[in-house]
Amino acid sequence: MSRPKPLSGFPEFLPAGRIVEQAVLDSLRSTFELHGFASVETRAVETMESLTRKGEITKEVYVVRRLHAAEGEASDDLGLHFDLTVPFARYVLETSGHLAFPFRRYQIQKVWRGERPQEGRYREFVQADIDIVGEGSLAEHHDVEVALVMLEALEGLRALGVPPVTIHVNNRKLAEGFYRGLGVDDHLAVLQRVDKLDKIGPDAVRGLLVDELGMAPESADKCLALATITSADASFVDAVRALGVRNDLLDEGLEALASVVRAAAKVAPGRVVADLKIARGLDYYTGTVYETELEGYAKLGSICSGGRYDSLATDGKTTYPGVGISVGVTRILGVLIGRGKLVASRSVPTCVLVAVDSEDTRDAAMAVASRLRSRGIATEVAPKADKYGRQIRYAERRGIPFVWFGEGSVKDIRSGDQSDADPDTWTPPASDLRPTVSAG
Amino acid sequence: MSRPKPLSGFPEFLPAGRIVEQAVLDSLRSTFELHGFASVETRAVETMESLTRKGEITKEVYVVRRLHAAEGEASDDLGLHFDLTVPFARYVLETSGHLAFPFRRYQIQKVWRGERPQEGRYREFVQADIDIVGEGSLAEHHDVEVALVMLEALEGLRALGVPPVTIHVNNRKLAEGFYRGLGVDDHLAVLQRVDKLDKIGPDAVRGLLVDELGMAPESADKCLALATITSADASFVDAVRALGVRNDLLDEGLEALASVVRAAAKVAPGRVVADLKIARGLDYYTGTVYETELEGYAKLGSICSGGRYDSLATDGKTTYPGVGISVGVTRILGVLIGRGKLVASRSVPTCVLVAVDSEDTRDAAMAVASRLRSRGIATEVAPKADKYGRQIRYAERRGIPFVWFGEGSVKDIRSGDQSDADPDTWTPPASDLRPTVSAG
Structure with missing residues (x-):
């Protein structure tokens, strides 16, 4: 086998990048759980029937079939999920008898889309979603809540070096009511054209509204x-x-959006803004909609989006309205890690390397390592008995900060400081215990 | 949409089961990292060329293709990985210039196989692997190490209620040398038949050896x-x-296996046993092989297997030998959670529900919740202003142990004890802070 090449659109991190990703995912999870969101993990596949109910999106689906499907076995009836909302809606319907509503869940998983790969756009990527779903009804204050929980989660990432964000909010009813007030029947046709504002500019949008939809120029304005x-x-x-x-x-x-912005301003002034151009394209939202800008990375587009859907799911008898927001973890990290803007202090969890000067002392080294680990200090034993100088260089290559010698001596290989130490009591500085993540 | 049915072979846990799974995965990760294993996560797909180099296994692969692949676009050239070893081998070749060898990695991901589903056998399931890979060579003491690290990881799960395990070890060279010493040329043919011992019994195996391979009866014995x-x-x-x-x-x-068993006996007496019938079927192992029995669940088969492979990967110039072991997390949890043998103390992360007696006091309740969360106490605010009795019943349904009233009173709803409390200082008992997992 010759050296394989990466698959375009399927990013993989080197170990140091993966440490950054783990720190980000751990931090998101911690915030979501602090707010009482329960973890749900759904299977990677859904039936094609479930995946294709949303029209346009079908072109992006990956179909899955067994290589040697049996005679007569239905094939092409499963696909990889392209988001976490469709699977969650199905999960709620399937398990509703076991859930307490309003049900709060977070879900951090990979999703797959057959899109053309480019920076920030992948074919396989991790999303982290929170949603609150009611049975029959869901109070409007949850629209504020999910925005604030996600804002807190993203603020939590700033300690790792992720730039700050601003959440932009709108309400579908506002734009629809406004267009209807102008005498427009097909409000979605207007919405779709206004949604192109950032891409084609105001003059072109005005042209589309007047020429294609026959709108009066003053209404278009x-x-x-x-x-x-x-x-x-x-x-x-x-x-x-x-x-x-x-x-x-x-x-x-107007009232709904004002209440979201007012409530958010009390908790996080200036970080949640009403922005009346936010449309969320052809998505299935029915009220509040969110988009999020990462400071300094406007070209990435929205890194965190969502909204309110009056009927996330329905089984004919009961309707489950929901509100949710989803952060594109890989979209952020692919760029920040790729450009060296987020870095790990080392590429291994190891804090201490126990040196081995001859294979006869490997057992003693293993015993020292075990005593350090019993107190939560990640430790490995030198793979090969060797001169101490070589073992220090081995630790350096892996970014391991401390090398332990014999029964009781430890060296900080960055400063060269070496001191006597007892494996039952010695403790590294807190900042060295685990790899840390920071802005590069 | 009517109520959907589960897909056979694609298990999904209810929120309480997912809490058990998270606790198990967190515990495994913690042990692996304590031993200096770095996390690697590979994409879900590999090229079919990479997946089908192992003969027999191709029948279990799920092929992936874009629903609307462009004209001329290669289709059916990707498949979902069926284990984590093949992707890891490819990852090592692809990134070897960036890795320090011996490279120690753990990998916890879903894998997919188109097998016939049954208890303990799934089409989508989580594996947790550790491997150590050298560049050119890899010392034999790592064969002991991966067994002991995995044993420690599985021992760590006993605190959660998982039964104890025994790791059974053999060495491929031992059996091959023995058969060759008997004058056998095709040692794999013998190995395959002896591997059926548990299924068909000694008499039938003797029959196969004598009748099919023409072995002398005393050699077969x-x-x-x-x-x-x-x-x-x-x-x-x-x-x-x-x-x-x-x-x-x-x-x-004999020497290699004896050294593994001797070294393991020093650290974990009786938990790593030499078992000369372990063969690992047609797998690609070349030395030490492992299987693991979960006490009381022998019918599940091996829940954790692996071994030494002299050439995990090669790019023509350099060969990367490795040794690894993989635990079938879903295989264990599907059975233990499914039978109620592992249970979570509650189905939500939430420790405290802050009551809301009227919507006017929601802001105050949010402020109390925020103060509790700032000290790591998972808290949610009642979704609906209601009588306190109803809010207590809401908490009961979700398993939330504490309800907070007004500015400073907290009730343990299990005992009914209520006391004055300050949201800046009150702390729940450590056992209530997070959901706990125990034997059911």
Whole structure:
């Protein structure tokens, strides 16, 4: 076998990068659990029927079949999940009798999409989702809650060197009500065109609205004006009112969005902003929608998105409304690790290497290592009896900070300091106990 | 959408089961890292070329292709990995320039096999592997090390209620040398038949050896006698010698196995036994081989297997020998969780529910919750303002042990004890802080 090449779109980290990824995932998990979200892990495959109910998305699905499927065995009926929402909806329906609602879950798993790979866009990547799902109904304060929990989770990553984020919020009802107030019937057609604002600019969008949808130029201008409104407090309400459009659904949307922004501003001022151009394309959201910008990485697009869906799932009798938000972990880390912006202090968990000067003393070295490990200090024994100088170079190559000699002497190989030590009491500095992660 | 049915062979846990699984995976990870194993995570897919080099196993592979693959795009060239050894071998070749050898890695991931599902046999399941890989050569003491690290990892699970294990060890060279000493040319043919001992019994195996391979009855008896030898110390060497077969490779195998058993007996007496019937079927091992029995669950078969392979990977210039062992996490947990033998103390991470008596006090409740969380206490706020009695019942249903009222009163809803408390100082008993896992 010759040296294999990486598969485009299927990123894999070297051990040091994986340590960064583990630190990020551990931190996210810790925040989610502090807020009472329970972990759910679903199988990687769903039935194609379940995956293809969302129209457009089918083109991105990976189909799975057994290489030697038996005669008559249904093939091509399973696919890899492309997000964690569809599997979660299925899980809720399948297990609802065993769940207590509102059910709060987080889910950190890989998903697969057959997209064209580019920086920040992968065919296999990790998502971390939180959702709250009700049985029949779900209170609106959860729309604030999931945004704030995710903000706290992402803020928690700043200690590791991840840049700060801003969550942008809108409400589907607001835009729909506004368009209806302008006399538009097909509000989705308007939404889809306004959603192109960042890509093609306001003049082109105005052109589409007037030429393709036959909208009056002054109405098109109002749609564009709406999309430019943004505020970190409830002042956006007045800005919308000033456009002079009146509609009940618009009022409902304004009120809902204002309450989200007001509640968030109390806890995290300036970090959750109303942004009336946020549309979330063709997704299935029905109320609040979220997108998130990573400071300094606007070109990555939204690194964390979600929203409220009135019917995440329904079994005909009961409907389960939900609200959720999903962070694209690999999208962030692929770029930050790839560019050396997030680095681990070493590429191994090991804190201490116990030296072995001859194979006769390997048992004694193993005993020392065992005593260190019993107190939580990650330790390995030198793989080969060798001169101490070579063992120090071996530790250096792996980034192991301490080398232990004989029964009771330890050397910090960075400073060269060596001192007597007892394997039952010696403790490394807290910052050396485990690999740490920081901005590169 | 009507209520979906589970997919046979693709197990999913309810939230309480998932808490058990997380505790098991966290414990395994902790032990592996204490011994200096670095985490590696590989993509779920490998090229079919890489997956099908092992003959027989191809029948179990799941092929993956894009639903709407472009014209001319190669399809069916990717498959889901069926173990973590093949991907790791590929990873080592691909990244060898960045690794320090001997390279110690653990890998905890799902794998997929198109097998017929039954209890303990799944189509999607989690494996946890450790391997040590050298560049050019790898010292034999690592054969002892991986067995002892895995034993320690599995012993660590006993605190969670997992039954004890015994690791059975053999050495391929021992059996091959013995058969060659009997004048056998095709030692694999003998090995394959002796490997059926547990399934078809000694008489049937003797029949196969004599009838199919033309072996003399007394030689066949010696092969059977060899397979019955087992010992928790090096006394198996004398038992083999007593059979009167002489061969250099046999001597080499006896010495290697004796050194593994002797070294393991010093650290974990009686838990690593020489068992000369262990063959590991058609696998690619070249020296030490391991299988592991879970006490009380012999019918599950080996829950943890592995061995030494002289050439895990080679790029033509350099060969990478390795030794590794892999535990079938889902195989163990599917049975233990499914039968209620491992249970979580609750189905949510939440330790405290902060009651809300009217929506006007939700902000105050959120502030209390935030103060508790800042000290690591998982807390959620009641989803709905309601009478306290109903909120207690809500907590009961979710297994949340404590309900917080107003600014400073907390009730243990199991005992009914209620006392004044300060959200900045109150601490739950350590056993209530997180869900715990125990034997059911």
